[in-house]
Amino acid sequence: MRALCWTTDSGLAVRQVPDPELRNDHDVIVRVRRSATCGADLPLLTGQAPGLAAGDVLGHEFLGDVVEVGAAVRRHRIGDRVVVCASVACGACWYCRQGLPSCCDNGSTDPSTSEAEWGHPVAGCFGQPRAAGGFAGSHAEYVRVPYADVGAFPVPESVGDDRALFASDSAPAGWLGAEAGEVRPGDVVAVWGAGAVGQLAARAAWLLGAERVVVVDRHPARLLMARQHVDAETIDRRNADVTAQLRELSGGRGPDVCVEAVGGPAGEHRSLADRFTGRARLPEAVREAVHACRKGGRVVVLNGGVRHVDAFPAGTVVRKALAVRGGRQHGQRHIPMLLDRMARDELRTEYLATHHFPLDRAAEGYALFRDRPQECVRAVFTPH
Numbered sequence: 001m002r003a004l005c006w007t008t009d010s011g012l013a014v015r016q017v018p019d020p021e022l023r024n025d026h027d028v029i030v031r032v033r034r035s036a037t038c039g040a041d042l043p044l045l046t047g048q049a050p051g052l053a054a055g056d057v058l059g060h061e062f063l064g065d066v067v068e069v070g071a072a073v074r075r076h077r078i079g080d081r082v083v084v085c086a087s088v089a090c091g092a093c094w095y096c097r098q099g100l101p102s103c104c105d106n107g108s109t110d111p112s113t114s115e116a117e118w119g120h121p122v123a124g125c126f127g128q129p130r131a132a133g134g135f136a137g138s139h140a141e142y143v144r145v146p147y148a149d150v151g152a153f154p155v156p157e158s159v160g161d162d163r164a165l166f167a168s169d170s171a172p173a174g175w176l177g178a179e180a181g182e183v184r185p186g187d188v189v190a191v192w193g194a195g196a197v198g199q200l201a202a203r204a205a206w207l208l209g210a211e212r213v214v215v216v217d218r219h220p221a222r223l224l225m226a227r228q229h230v231d232a233e234t235i236d237r238r239n240a241d242v243t244a245q246l247r248e249l250s251g252g253r254g255p256d257v258c259v260e261a262v263g264g265p266a267g268e269h270r271s272l273a274d275r276f277t278g279r280a281r282l283p284e285a286v287r288e289a290v291h292a293c294r295k296g297g298r299v300v301v302l303n304g305g306v307r308h309v310d311a312f313p314a315g316t317v318v319r320k321a322l323a324v325r326g327g328r329q330h331g332q333r334h335i336p337m338l339l340d341r342m343a344r345d346e347l348r349t350e351y352l353a354t355h356h357f358p359l360d361r362a363a364e365g366y367a368l369f370r371d372r373p374q375e376c377v378r379a380v381f382t383p384h
């Protein structure tokens with residue numbers, strides 16, 4: 001089959017790779033209908049990506065049709081249209097049973113790296129380096145889905161492909177931002193980042209009862225989208241005193257909940273070396289969120305690119321009695337609810353698929369996504 005692979009020279013290229021096969025009784029094989037770019041993949045374009053080998057297939061946000069079913073799979077049949085959670089979790093370990101599937105003990109086939117770095121193994125992810133499990137990604141004609149009863153979900157007939165696609169990763173990530181921030185009716189919620197995850201965090205905040213939702217970004221076109229599609233108020237950080245403006249919008253106190261959803265290296269000035277050696281500087285958005293948040297408020301950090309950073313404003317967290325939480329999406333828990341909301345038209349996401357490319361032009365799609373964030377929120381690949 002054809003797939004977008006990582007290469008040692010240019011970074012990305014569509015190559016011929018072996019078809020995936022069932023390896024475990026809980027696997028299914030999915031024929032991919034849609035697969036989307038993500039900021040987390042951008043560093044891979046450079047041709048230097050520790051943990052990736054030439055020929056590894058990229059991509060993790062996707063949906064498609066089940067074409068093969070392992071012997072132990074109970075919830076899927078050949079022909080089902082399914083959306084697949086971007087992260088891989090077992091559904092059976094202690095963390096999965098606590099509703100924390102992105103903290104799964106068994107989701108990665110190579111837990112040693114994450115144990116060494118973070119103290120514990122965490123869930124795997126499609127199309128990422130070995131430390132995330134080494135699962136082949138979704139920018140391909142077909143993909144093997146492990147733990148299919150846990151991570152793949154049938155899409156309601158009324159929900160189109162471009163809408164359901166975002167239930168794979170962006171929508172559960174956004175939902176987690178609002179959930180981890182414990183958004184309550186009456187809250188003022190500020191979200192840093194008007195990409196797909198930030199916009200969907202803003203939408204989730206509305207659905208959880210927020211009274212005001214404000215999105216902060218430096219791309220006017222994305223801010224316009226946040227106003228038009230999410231009904232958020234917006235602040236253009238290029239020419240604003242963000243903290244002062246947020247204070248004005250929140251009765252002089254500062255937002256109750258601040259969600260950092262900037263993601264990807266395009267949003268912040270981090271080099272590839274920073275990203276993979278753990279020498280990252282604290283993204284400005286995290287600092288700003290901590291600074292702007294009202295006393296006793298909640299700060300949520302969603303950007304997985306944040307590794308070990310210095311100059312974290314610990315004193316501010318102490319003096320302002322802040323709760324700071326992080327998290328990667330728990331799609332295994334949230335996707336059915338998100339698909340329901342999509343079917344009821346409460347959650348519209350198709351507008352985020354700003355560009356479509358046949359799989360053969362996927363490298364071009366990534367270049368557009370990287371170079372023109374003003375117009376391209378997500379490039380979506382159609383392999384068939």
Ligand SMILES: [Zn+2]
Binds near residue numbers: 061086
């Ligand atoms: Zn992603």
Ligand SMILES: [Zn+2]
Binds near residue numbers: 093
């Ligand atoms: Zn688990």
